[in-house]
Amino acid sequence: xxxxxxxxxxxxxxxxxxxxxxxxxxxxxxxxxxxxxxxxxxxxxxxxxxxxxxxxxxxxxxxxxxxxxxxxxxxxxxxxxxxxxxxxxxxxxxxxxxxxxxxxxxxxxxxxxxxxxxxxxxxxxxxxxxxxxxxxxxxxxxxxxxxxxxxxxxxxxxxxxxxxxxxxxxxxxxxxxxxxxxxxxxxxxxxxxxxxxxxxxxxxxxxxxxxxxxxxxxxxxxxxxxxxxxxxxxxxxxxxxxxxxxxxxxxxxxxxxxxxxxxxxxxxxxxxxxxxxxxxxxxxxxxxxxxxxxxxxxxxxxxxxxxxx
Amino acid sequence: xxxxxxxxxxxxxxxxxxxxxxxxxxxxxxxxxxxxxxxxxxxxxxxxxxxxxxxxxxxxxxxxxxxxxxxxxxxxxxxxxxxxxxxxxxxxxxxxxxxxxxxxxxxxxxxxxxxxxxxxxxxxxxxxxxxxxxxxxxxxxxxxxxxxxxxxxxxxxxxxxxxxxxxxxxxxxxxxxxxxxxxxxxxxxxxxxxxxxxxxxxxxxxxxxxxxxxxxxxxxxxxxxxxxxxxxxxxxxxxxxxxxxxxxxxxxxxxxxxxxxxxxxxxxxxxxxxxxxxxxxxxxxxxxxxxxxxxxxxxxxxxxxxxxxxxxxxxxxxxxxxxxxxxxxxxxxxxxxxxxxxxxxxxxxxxxxxxxxxxxxxxxxxxxxxxxxxxxxxxxxxxxxxxxxxxxxxxxxxxxxxxxxxxxxxxxxxxxxxxxxxxxxxxxxxxxxxxxxxxxxxxxxxxxxxxxxxxxxxxxxxxxxxxxxxxxxxxxxxxxxxxxxxxxxxxxxxxxxxxxxxxxxxxxxxxxxxxxxxxxxxxxxxxxxxxxxxxxxxxxxxxxxxxxxxxxxxx
Ligand SMILES: Cc1cc2nc3c(=O)[nH]c(=O)nc-3n(C[C@H](O)[C@H](O)[C@H](O)COP(=O)(O)OP(=O)(O)OC[C@H]3O[C@@H](n4cnc5c(N)ncnc54)[C@H](O)[C@@H]3O)c2cc1C
Ligand SMILES: [Fe+2]
Ligand SMILES: [Fe+2]
Numbered sequence: 001x002x003x004x005x006x007x008x009x010x011x012x013x014x015x016x017x018x019x020x021x022x023x024x025x026x027x028x029x030x031x032x033x034x035x036x037x038x039x040x041x042x043x044x045x046x047x048x049x050x051x052x053x054x055x056x057x058x059x060x061x062x063x064x065x066x067x068x069x070x071x072x073x074x075x076x077x078x079x080x081x082x083x084x085x086x087x088x089x090x091x092x093x094x095x096x097x098x099x100x101x102x103x104x105x106x107x108x109x110x111x112x113x114x115x116x117x118x119x120x121x122x123x124x125x126x127x128x129x130x131x132x133x134x135x136x137x138x139x140x141x142x143x144x145x146x147x148x149x150x151x152x153x154x155x156x157x158x159x160x161x162x163x164x165x166x167x168x169x170x171x172x173x174x175x176x177x178x179x180x181x182x183x184x185x186x187x188x189x190x191x192x193x194x195x196x197x198x199x200x201x202x203x204x205x206x207x208x209x210x211x212x213x214x215x216x217x218x219x220x221x222x223x224x225x226x227x228x229x230x231x232x233x234x235x236x237x238x239x240x241x242x243x244x245x246x247x248x249x250x251x252x253x254x255x256x257x258x259x260x261x262x263x264x265x266x267x268x269x270x271x272x273x274x275x276x277x278x279x280x281x282x283x284x285x286x287x288x289x290x291x292x293x294x295x296x297x298x299x300x301x302x303x304x305x306x307x308x309x
Numbered sequence: 310x311x312x313x314x315x316x317x318x319x320x321x322x323x324x325x326x327x328x329x330x331x332x333x334x335x336x337x338x339x340x341x342x343x344x345x346x347x348x349x350x351x352x353x354x355x356x357x358x359x360x361x362x363x364x365x366x367x368x369x370x371x372x373x374x375x376x377x378x379x380x381x382x383x384x385x386x387x388x389x390x391x392x393x394x395x396x397x398x399x400x401x402x403x404x405x406x407x408x409x410x411x412x413x414x415x416x417x418x419x420x421x422x423x424x425x426x427x428x429x430x431x432x433x434x435x436x437x438x439x440x441x442x443x444x445x446x447x448x449x450x451x452x453x454x455x456x457x458x459x460x461x462x463x464x465x466x467x468x469x470x471x472x473x474x475x476x477x478x479x480x481x482x483x484x485x486x487x488x489x490x491x492x493x494x495x496x497x498x499x500x501x502x503x504x505x506x507x508x509x510x511x512x513x514x515x516x517x518x519x520x521x522x523x524x525x526x527x528x529x530x531x532x533x534x535x536x537x538x539x540x541x542x543x544x545x546x547x548x549x550x551x552x553x554x555x556x557x558x559x560x561x562x563x564x565x566x567x568x569x570x571x572x573x574x575x576x577x578x579x580x581x582x583x584x585x586x587x588x589x590x591x592x593x594x595x596x597x598x599x600x601x602x603x604x605x606x607x608x609x610x611x612x613x614x615x616x617x618x619x620x621x622x623x624x625x626x627x628x629x630x631x632x633x634x635x636x637x638x639x640x641x642x643x644x645x646x647x648x649x650x651x652x653x654x655x656x657x658x659x660x661x662x663x664x665x666x667x668x669x670x671x672x673x674x675x676x677x678x679x680x681x682x683x684x685x686x687x688x689x690x691x692x693x694x695x696x697x698x699x700x701x702x703x704x705x706x707x708x709x710x711x712x713x714x715x716x717x718x719x720x721x722x723x724x725x726x727x728x729x730x731x732x733x734x735x736x737x738x739x740x741x742x743x744x745x746x747x748x749x750x751x752x753x754x755x756x757x758x759x760x761x762x763x764x765x766x767x768x769x770x771x772x773x774x775x776x777x778x779x780x781x782x783x784x785x786x787x788x789x790x791x792x793x794x795x796x797x798x799x800x801x802x803x804x805x806x807x808x809x810x811x812x813x814x815x816x817x818x819x820x821x822x823x824x825x826x827x828x829x830x831x832x833x834x835x836x837x838x839x840x841x842x843x844x845x846x847x848x849x850x851x852x853x854x855x856x857x858x859x860x861x862x863x864x
Contacts (some may be wrong), residue, residue, distance in 0.1 A: 017687065017694075017696055018698065019699070019700055021689075021696045023702050060826040067492070069822065076684060077684055077696055080683045080684055081696060081697075081698030082695045083683070083698075084697045084698035088698060153492070197477040228368060297647055298645050298647040298648065299647045302697075308699065308700045308701070308702050309700070309701050
């Protein structure tokens with residue numbers, strides 16, 4: 001599975017496009033959201049929507065880096081698809097009365113930091129970094145969270161939307177792992193050098209500083225919604241399992257770093273990891289508003305819950 | 310076989326090119342299977358001609374078949390065809406006809422009348438040196454002024470009677486026993502000539518993109534090269550698909566009238582400033598009174614453009630400089646950094662056509678204009694659906710998507726010696742000798758043939774060289790009463806090996822996708838060198854490079 005024909009994948013992606021207009025957002029079932037669920041779901045959806053959007057920006061950066069035209073095109077499509085997920089999730093929020101008028105929900109502070117980082121540095125990151133971080137984020141935050149959501153929400157329109165979203169995601173993961181393997185094939189030595197060099201790159205350290213608390217924060221979100229933490233962790237392990245299935249995939253140094261990190265996130269007993277990170281999460285909550293990045297990049301404003309424009 | 314032929318002739322729906330070809334080749338000797346397979350790979354460029362033919366062919370043959378004769382048959386009455394006519398006349402050849410499928414002359418400049426249409430090579434260079442015009446009103450003239458110039462050529466050289474309108478050529482075949490080309494038109498006429506000049510234009514067939522649901526759209530559809538001047542854009546919701554040379558001219562104009570304008574971009578191009586200005590009257594008077602000043606102007610423009618070859622054709626420090634200038638242009642005109650990112654090309658400058666505009670970027674930033682870079686998923690009844698899941702609804706979609714350029718195949722079937730068919734031979738990419746002659750197809754002359762395209766200079770500079778080369782060939786056929794004047798296969802091969810070697814080092818072949826290249830990345834379009842090199846190569850007609858058979862002799 002992991003070794004796929006990219007040309008066929010591109011054709012498949014092109015033929016699997018869907019639009020918000022394909023879903024009847026006013027169909028009955030919105031009232032299946034319980035009053036008790038509503039506030040937590042609202043927070044959760046807002047974060048989820050932003051994560052899709054952030055993932056979208058990641059793919060935009062990857063498209064610039066892609067080593068060949070097919071992969072470049074695939075990433076360009078994925079960029080749009082993540083945006084579509086964000087749009088669809090916003091449409092669900094609209095349906096559930098979770099939007100303040102037409103306003104975009106505010107991203108949480110961790111997300112703001114990630115957005116800031118992506119805007120500033122993602123285009124300069126080598127494909128090796130993005131190619132590993134994105135599948136990880138996709139599985140942990142996107143793919144996994146969506147599955148959880150369906151466990152707790154009964155609204156059929158939500159299920160319709162996520163059936164399509166998950167279908168897209170399966171292709172994102174397929175390509176993600178394929179690229180992981182592709183990269184594993186290179187000269188190990190050069191790879192290692194490059195990796196070390198990028199790790200020392202202060203821009204990347206900044207990125208990690210905002211990405212790491214984001215994971216823990218989403219974990220807290222999930223737990224708040226009454227979903228089992230184990231399921232999230234099971235998904236992160238899936239990254240390790242699928243990504244590490246072949247020797248090439250395992251050899252990718254980024255895969256190693258990130259799966260090791262994933263393991264730490266999963267292991268609650270690892271106090272040396274969680275104590276400081278949880279602290280970081282709490283600390284970001286205390287960053288005064290005026291110190292947060294003030295200028296919102298324009299790509300952030302492109303989300304819309306309206307099927308037509 | 311004849312049964313199948315019958316069926317094909319009777320269908321009114323356009324037959325697929327491959328199927329139709331079988332019929333077309335029926336008359337010639339049986340072909341090896343491999344050739345048939347090659348036929349299947351025919352490009353879409355020929356579909357129109359062949360498909361249309363399938364429905365008309367029977368009428369063509371049942372009609373009287375009056376054969377009209379001329380020494381030279383010229384296909385097309387655009388810049389190339391008319392220029393050919395003028396040069397032939399100046400060389401003392403007066404027995405020629407021009408076959409034009411439309412009702413007017415002008416080609417490109419008759420068809421491209423969209424708001425803002427203009428040339429982007431200065432008019433004093435984008436005109437024939439043998440028919441100068443001191444009156445150009447601007448540095449870059451608009452479409453109507455260029456068309457006026459072309460119409461003036463017809464009058465000045467008395468060509469009107471030589472042009473036969475509504476003669477859409479659908480087939481050309483060489484009769485080697487007589488040394489005659491037979492040219493069929495859709496209207497059922499048959500023309501015969503000792504030589505044929507292909508001047509049907511490289512960019513004369515409008516092309517629509519391969520987007521699902523294209524015909525589902527219920528609103529107005531327009532192609533940039535088929536403008537509808539009766540359609541009122543004011544207050545309308547308008548889409549422009551494509552961001553190439555035509556789009557950068559259309560967008561600033563439509564932005565002024567349309568209510569909402571959305572521009573759909575797949576790949577951003579390099580855009581550089583356009584040094585346009587109106588020519589003051591005293592200057593025009595000067596050009597008229599002292600032709601030397603006009604000539605000096607043309608020379609100056611010519612050499613400026615020649616220098617640009619260094620930036621555009623090859624990867625040199627000038628390339629980097631040109632890129633930097635273009636990026637400065639972008640940075641000074643576009644404030645938002647995300648939009649700048651969307652508009653920044655990720656290929657080397659020169660790999661595709663470089664665009665000239667001062668008002669394209671500003672237009673994109675107007676309140677009523679949106680730049681959309683999401684891929685298009687499909688076109689629906691009410692608009693365009695992009696892959697971010699949104700349907701953009703429109704009253705009108707403008708396709709600024711360019712032309713079907715035959716890089717492989719020919720616009721209509723061309724049969725040479727022993728029934729060989731040029732489209733088949735070119736299915737892997739077109740090849741010719743000096744862009745004008747093709748071995749196996751005697752007495753046939755191409756304008757804008759394979760590897761004749763300029764990336765940096767006026768197409769007409771190249772054209773003049775081709776016209777004079779063709780005149781040299783035609784004069785040989787007529788003066789020496791030749792049945793066959795056919796470039797030698799080995800000479801053509803050597804020429805192409807050399808060309809491709811040089812092309813490999815150019816920016817066009819540096820990895821971007823463009824209409825210059827075939828699907829397989831073969832460059833059959835551009836000439837890898839300076840205009841001066843091209844002209845030098847064309848100035849010599851080497852007789853030893855051609856096989857000659859006199860009318861009286863045996864083939
Ligand atoms: C919008 C636009 C801008 C351009 N700007 C420039 C520029 O600034 N500088 C530059 O150097 N080049 C420019 N070009 C390229 C331009 O096409 C050439 O410079 C030149 O006009 C081509 O002349 P032509 O006679 O070869 O072809 P055309 O002008 O296309 O004329 C061909 C004629 O043949 C007729 N024809 C076609 N097929 C048949 C058939 N089967 N039977 C009978 N008749 C037929 C057509 O109707 C047409 O009248 C531009 C092209 C376009 C589209
Ligand atoms: Fe997603
Ligand atoms: Fe995804």
